[in-house]
Amino acid sequence: MFTRRDCLVAVAAAVFTAGAFALAQQAESVGKSWAIDWTSVPAKTTNVGELRTFYNGPTATLADLDVHVTTLKPGAWSHQPHKHPNEEMLIIKEGQATVLINGQWKTVGPGSVVYLASNVPHAARNDSAAPVTYTVVNFRIPGAPDVKPVFVNP
Numbered sequence: 001m002f003t004r005r006d007c008l009v010a011v012a013a014a015v016f017t018a019g020a021f022a023l024a025q026q027a028e029s030v031g032k033s034w035a036i037d038w039t040s041v042p043a044k045t046t047n048v049g050e051l052r053t054f055y056n057g058p059t060a061t062l063a064d065l066d067v068h069v070t071t072l073k074p075g076a077w078s079h080q081p082h083k084h085p086n087e088e089m090l091i092i093k094e095g096q097a098t099v100l101i102n103g104q105w106k107t108v109g110p111g112s113v114v115y116l117a118s119n120v121p122h123a124a125r126n127d128s129a130a131p132v133t134y135t136v137v138n139f140r141i142p143g144a145p146d147v148k149p150v151f152v153n154p
Contacts, residue, residue, distance in 0.1 A: 031060040041069075048076035049131065063146070066138040069093070072126040081123040082149035086140040090114040090124060095132030099124045121152045 036054050043050040050071040059065050064086070070078060072095075081100050090099065092112045098105050099114050100123045107127070108114060116122045126132045140146065 030058055043071075048078065049073045061141075062139050063142045063144065064138075064140040067135065069133060069135050070124075071131050071133040072097070072124070073131060074126055074129050077123060077125040079123060079149075080151050081121045081153070082151045083119050083121045084149040085118050085145050085147060086138055087118050088116040088122070088139075089137045090116070091135040091137070093133040093135060095126065095130050096128045097124050097132045097134055098127045 034055070038052075041052045041054055043052050052069040054067040054069070056066045056068070057064065072078060090097065090113070092108055092110050092114075094110055096107055096109045097112075097114075098107045100121060101114060101116070102120065114124075124134070
């Protein structure tokens, strides 16, 4: 007979195995170069558009590197203005993004690079009639605090 305890043990074993596998994959990439083809990363539909996560984990010199691509629908925001200790860059692939930078909103187009300094309020929105797609490179050095973003009124 399969008991509740058996079920809990099976679930715990599955979670542990999946977690160990994920950690092993991340550890495997630390200290190695990689190239990830756009077509190999599935797009996840979100309330504001799409998200493609290319990498999220440690590197040889960073406590955390997060590389993802966001596509915002017309009129959508990435999130409300917030700040965090880690630094971040946006690289606009297509469309026009309006970004909060140094307390002012600025519109940037394809090929533009936006650097977001530590603990400075920022956000991105799409004020245009077409989608905007941009790459986010978010990085945190060892010893830097790992804290949740603090939402602010700019």
